[in-house]
Amino acid sequence: MKLSRGRxxxxxxxxxxxxSVFGHxxxxxxxxxxxxxxxxxxxxxxxxAGHARRAPMTRALSPRPIIRALPPHGAAMKATPxxxxxxxxxxxxxxxxxRLDGRQCYDYRNIRVSFGADRGCCIxxxxxxxxLAQVSCELVPPKPSRPTEGVLFFNLELSPxxxxxxxxxxxxxxxxxxxxxxxxxxxxxxxxxxxxLCVVAGEKVWQIRLDMHLLNHDGNITDAASIAGIVALxxxxxxxxxxxxxxxxxxxxxxxxxxxxxxHHMPICVSFAFxxxxxxxxxxxTEPEERVMDGLLVIAMNKHHEICTIQSSGVLxxxxxxxxxxxxxxxxxxxxxxxxxxxxxxxxxxxxxxxxKFGFAESIPNQRITAxxxxxxxxxxxxxxxxxxEIIAKADPPSEVFANxxxxxxxxxxxxxxxxxxxxxxxxxxxxEAAEEEGESEAAAFECEKVETEDTSTLRETKRGEPIVLxxxxxxxxxxxxxxxxxxxxxxxxxxxxxxPSKKGFNKRRRKKRxxx
Amino acid sequence: MAVELEGxxxxxxxxxxxxxxxxxxxxSAAFLQxxxxxxxxxxxxxxxxxxxxxxxxxxLEVLLRPKVGLPGVLERSREQLLRQTCEAVIxxxxxxxxxxxxVLQVLSDAGSLLSCCLNAACMAxxxxxxxxxxxxxxxxxxxxxxxxxxLDPTARQxxxxxxxxxxxxxxxxxxxxxxxxxxxxxxxxxxxxxxxAQRAATxxxxxxxxxxRRRYSKC
Numbered sequence: 001m002k003l004s005r006g007r008x009x010x011x012x013x014x015x016x017x018x019x020s021v022f023g024h025x026x027x028x029x030x031x032x033x034x035x036x037x038x039x040x041x042x043x044x045x046x047x048x049a050g051h052a053r054r055a056p057m058t059r060a061l062s063p064r065p066i067i068r069a070l071p072p073h074g075a076a077m078k079a080t081p082x083x084x085x086x087x088x089x090x091x092x093x094x095x096x097x098x099r100l101d102g103r104q105c106y107d108y109r110n111i112r113v114s115f116g117a118d119r120g121c122c123i124x125x126x127x128x129x130x131x132l133a134q135v136s137c138e139l140v141p142p143k144p145s146r147p148t149e150g151v152l153f154f155n156l157e158l159s160p161x162x163x164x165x166x167x168x169x170x171x172x173x174x175x176x177x178x179x180x181x182x183x184x185x186x187x188x189x190x191x192x193x194x195x196x197l198c199v200v201a202g203e204k205v206w207q208i209r210l211d212m213h214l215l216n217h218d219g220n221i222t223d224a225a226s227i228a229g230i231v232a233l234x235x236x237x238x239x240x241x242x243x244x245x246x247x248x249x250x251x252x253x254x255x256x257x258x259x260x261x262x263x264h265h266m267p268i269c270v271s272f273a274f275x276x277x278x279x280x281x282x283x284x285x286t287e288p289e290e291r292v293m294d295g296l297l298v299i300a301m302n303k304h305h306e307i308c309t310i311q312s313s314g315v316l317x318x319x320x321x322x323x324x325x326x327x328x329x330x331x332x333x334x335x336x337x338x339x340x341x342x343x344x345x346x347x348x349x350x351x352x353x354x355x356x357k358f359g360f361a362e363s364i365p366n367q368r369i370t371a372x373x374x375x376x377x378x379x380x381x382x383x384x385x386x387x388x389x390e391i392i393a394k395a396d397p398p399s400e401v402f403a404n405x406x407x408x409x410x411x412x413x414x415x416x417x418x419x420x421x422x423x424x425x426x427x428x429x430x431x432x433e434a435a436e437e438e439g440e441s442e443a444a445a446f447e448c449e450k451v452e453t454e455d456t457s458t459l460r461e462t463k464r465g466e467p468i469v470l471x472x473x474x475x476x477x478x479x480x481x482x483x484x485x486x487x488x489x490x491x492x493x494x495x496x497x498x499x500x501p502s503k504k505g506f507n508k509r510r511r512k513k514r515x516x517x
Numbered sequence: 518m519a520v521e522l523e524g525x526x527x528x529x530x531x532x533x534x535x536x537x538x539x540x541x542x543x544x545s546a547a548f549l550q551x552x553x554x555x556x557x558x559x560x561x562x563x564x565x566x567x568x569x570x571x572x573x574x575x576x577l578e579v580l581l582r583p584k585v586g587l588p589g590v591l592e593r594s595r596e597q598l599l600r601q602t603c604e605a606v607i608x609x610x611x612x613x614x615x616x617x618x619x620v621l622q623v624l625s626d627a628g629s630l631l632s633c634c635l636n637a638a639c640m641a642x643x644x645x646x647x648x649x650x651x652x653x654x655x656x657x658x659x660x661x662x663x664x665x666x667x668l669d670p671t672a673r674q675x676x677x678x679x680x681x682x683x684x685x686x687x688x689x690x691x692x693x694x695x696x697x698x699x700x701x702x703x704x705x706x707x708x709x710x711x712x713x714a715q716r717a718a719t720x721x722x723x724x725x726x727x728x729x730r731r732r733y734s735k736c
Contacts, residue, residue: 077560077561077563077564077565077616077618078563078564078566116554116624116625117552117625117627118625121584121624121625123624128539128540130539132584132622132624134584134585136585157582159558159582159620159622160558160580160618160620161539161541161542161545161556161557161558161560161620161622162541162558163541164541164560164563164618168580168582209585211584211585211586213582213584213622215539215556215558215622216539216540216541216542216558217541218540218541359552359625360547360549360554360624360625361531361533361549361551361552361554364533364535364549368535369731369732369734369735370535370536370537370538370732371533371534371535371536371728372533372534372535372724372727372728372731372732373531373532373533373534374531374532374533374724374727375531376528376529376530376531377528377529377532377720378527378528378529379527379528379529379668379713379716379717379720380527380716381527381666381712381713381716384666384709384712384713384716385709387708387712388705388708388709388711388712389705389708391708391712392704392705392708
């Protein structure tokens with residue numbers, strides 16, 4: 001995946017998209033793998049590695065390559081850029097050890113965890129950043145390479161409401177890097193025991209799916225999402241299964257209590273933002289701080305002081321003792337956050353067990369002035385019958401509707417009118433075509449009469465509301481419902497005269513429809 | 518067909534609403550009906566992309582995101598219904614060549630989801646301060662096999678029902694902005710459900726008033 005400087009072509013758009021996605025990674029790689037040579041020179045001031053790679057090489061190329069196709073269904077908003085004076089102000093303030101919200105350098109914002117009524121659903125608020133997480137499970141065949149392990153699927157989505165300029169369906173670099181980091185944090189750290197998710201080896205395993213949605217973007221999505229993810233996984237209960245020989249029984253929640261997932265440890269990500277070439281460090285950056293930072297260091301750790309993932313991105317030159325110091329800070333923060341999570345889970349468990357109320361409605365504090373609750377209200381519906389009767393009496397009487405849906409074989413339906421048969425004189429198929437066309441036109445027509453036709457099969461009285469089934473089978477009776485008598489028009493294609501009445505009415509009406517449009 | 522309606526059967530679930538809970542969108546609201554909850558975030562009127570702008574009025578876009586999985590056809594059809602309802606109500610001609618973006622996220626679904634989305638959308642429009650011709654609310658009615666009408670049904674009641682009707686009712690003269698039906702019912706039954714929905718709309722509009730009054734009580 002190493003992109004060397006010389007190899008860069010204009011022709012393929014794919015290269016550009018790779019560039020934009022992996023330019024970010026390139027920064028990561030250079031920081032970790034290559035000690036010299038491709039490291040940016042000291043003194044050059046660049047915000048992101050992606051831009052760094054583009055700047056010297058795009059001299060011969062068009063200034064702004066259009067990488068993304070227009071999304072077919074996307075928000076029409078633009079992102080607001082950060083002004084220069086805001087940027088300078090933030091950087092100056094950081095130099096003076098001040099943050100916009102008054103925190104210290106190593107302080108986290110308030111974390112609040114609330115649970116929904118469903119198992120495995122939670123919302124985590126880190127300051128004003130809000131992430132919704134939901135865990136669901138399904139029985140699927142396992143991966144061929146791992147027949148005794150369950151499948152884990154993680155997905156983080158940046159909802160368009162989180163920030164202006166976030167469009168749905170567009171895989172931006174930020175989204176890809178967030179997803180990848182969360183996957184490494186949760187999957188590669190082996191925090192969930194996948195062997196316990198196996199039901200029948202090689203045939204059925206549980207697939208645990210974690211969906212996260214970012215609802216409000218105020219910085220540090222990584223931390224909020226990792227907390228939401230692990231809380232949702234701890235909160236989730238999967239249905240109980242029992243295997244007797246070849247039989248697998250999945251119990252509903254009413255039959256047997258659902259069982260929790262087997263989780264070994266809780267990895268939590270802690271983000272460090274660096275400013276002024278690594279001189280200043282801030283924990284838990286907000287969105288404006290993220291926009292002006294040089295680089296980001298993310299350390300995922302559990303409360304046993306084991307580092308699960310470590311990632312450095314952006315233009316960062318870090319010394320060894322800086323990274324050690326960050327990991328010490330991480331240990332402290334992770335201990336606090338884990339305690340908070342445990343308490344929240346216990347409170348929710350207690351509320352559920354004691355039969356108290358739980359869910360999002362209960363987590364809204366009553367004192368909040370922006371929130372309002374109303375108890376269950378009765379609606380007076382005493383005169384509804386009379387009112388409805390009056391409206392119907394005053395309305396125009398409905399036209400006669402013969403609710404006979406026409407089906408071609410039992411259990412099928414057709415929408416729309418069929419095309420005229422242009423195949424020529426195949427008598428049998430024409431009869432069936434006539435039947436089909438009549439049937440389709442009946443679906444659109446309101447009035448119909450039953451007419452005897454000589455060369456088709458016998459008629460029978462159909463009850464109102466009974467579906468009329470037309471099928472190729474010759475054993476069943478075919479009923480043709482003729483539309484109202486309309487002036488005839490001859491069709492040159494059909495040879496037999498008897499078929500004309502049924503087709504002409506249809507054609508005439510179709511012509512009428514065409515001209516009326 | 519005669520429908521027996523007892524006062525005790527027509528109850529709405531406990532409602533909750535929180536306004537302005539998200540910091541980035543211009544207007545946001547979380548609406549909870551019993552265990553069903555929807556979060557709505559609104560941006561606008563803001564600068565639109567040239568391909569999407571309309572010369573004489575604001576271009577409204579509605580996005581509905583389910584909790585699990587990708588949005589499918591059901592979400593798209595609900596988005597269309599919501600968009601048409603909102604377009605009828607928003608005075609878009611006051612803001613030509615702008616874009617209004619309404620994003621709804623399903624937080625939990627325990628029945629009457631479409632009406633919860635409509636209510637959340639209206640509260641988000643109120644919170645954002647967009648000019649509206651009238652308020653609107655959503656009411657879902659479930660028609661049970663024996664003919665009784667249930668308002669604001671739960672998921673189980675929806676499954677057992679013969680037909681589910683959702684109406685968007687405007688606050689001026691309780692006119693109908695949108696009607697969506699699933700299942701089969703007679704004309705009389707539909708009119709009765711509509712009349713019941715209009716009664717319920719009165720309660721919901723009173724709830725809107727009270728929550729907005731509380732919101733601005735200490736300004």
